Amino acid sequence: MKWTDKTWKTIAPIYQKIIEMPFIKELQNGTLPLEKFQFYMGQDSFYLENFARSLAVIGARTESVDHALDFIRFAEGAIVVEKALHDSYFQEFGLTSRGKIEPTTHHYIHFLKSSSALDQVEVAMAAVLPCFWIYQEVGNYIYKNQQAENNPYQKWIDTYAGDEFEGLVIKAKAICDSVADNCTEAQQQKMTEAFIAASRLEFMFWNSAYRLESWEV
Numbered sequence: 092m093k094w095t096d097k098t099w100k101t102i103a104p105i106y107q108k109i110i111e112m113p114f115i116k117e118l119q120n121g122t123l124p125l126e127k128f129q130f131y132m133g134q135d136s137f138y139l140e141n142f143a144r145s146l147a148v149i150g151a152r153t154e155s156v157d158h159a160l161d162f163i164r165f166a167e168g169a170i171v172v173e174k175a176l177h178d179s180y181f182q183e184f185g186l187t188s189r190g191k192i193e194p195t196t197h198h199y200i201h202f203l204k205s206s207s208a209l210d211q212v213e214v215a216m217a218a219v220l221p222c223f224w225i226y227q228e229v230g231n232y233i234y235k236n237q238q239a240e241n242n243p244y245q246k247w248i249d250t251y252a253g254d255e256f257e258g259l260v261i262k263a264k265a266i267c268d269s270v271a272d273n274c275t276e277a278q279q280q281k282m283t284e285a286f287i288a289a290s291r292l293e294f295m296f297w298n299s300a301y302r303l304e305s306w307e308v
């Protein structure tokens with residue numbers, strides 16, 4: 092069985108919790124309060140910037156030139172989305188500033204930065220995979236199950252349920268499978284642990300936006 096198939100099974104309960112969480116349900120039916128989406132957008136702007144930096148570091152560290160090119164292109168894509176967030180989404184949703192980095196975002200971006208810099212590069216590739224794969228699954232899930240017309244969050248849904256994003260996910264999964272084939276059992280286990288940690292952080296990221304979580308002091 093492919094590493095990706097085995098690993099997705101380990102996070103199936105986390106994914107189930109994600110699609111049942113209020114942030115996702117309300118995004119799906121268009122009732123998510125604007126304030127929560129604004130919070131999410133601001134935090135996601137920090138996230139995408141640092142996600143892109145981590146992808147670029149992985150690109151620099153990977154042995155295969157083809158994988159280096161893929162990761163550098165992933166990094167470029169994440170920065171382009173980040174700019175689009177500023178240029179269009181921020182304006183559309185009335186956000187003037189992205190605010191400051193809040194606790195869950197802080198945890199997530201530092202997890203990605205330390206993994207990309209210090210972990211075995213195959214483990215770092217596994218750490219960034221949920222950022223692609225979970226978003227695609229959630230985007231597709233919402234797209235298939237939505238009933239709301241004139242959903243204010245439609246553009247977000249279409250981004251992650253779209254063909255362009257699917258192409259990136261297919262590539263990121265294929266790279267993880269090909270590098271996992273050359274890893275020992277113990278190394279594959281570390282890849283899986285990194286994937287699980289990032290999946291938990293994806294849940295926490297949406298949950299923290301729903302709760303408008305901020306530093307207490």
Ligand SMILES: Cc1ncc(CN)c(N)n1
Binds near residue numbers: 135221222293296
């Ligand atoms: C937190 C988070 N994770 C993943 C994605 C999709 N790259 C995102 N925009 N934000």
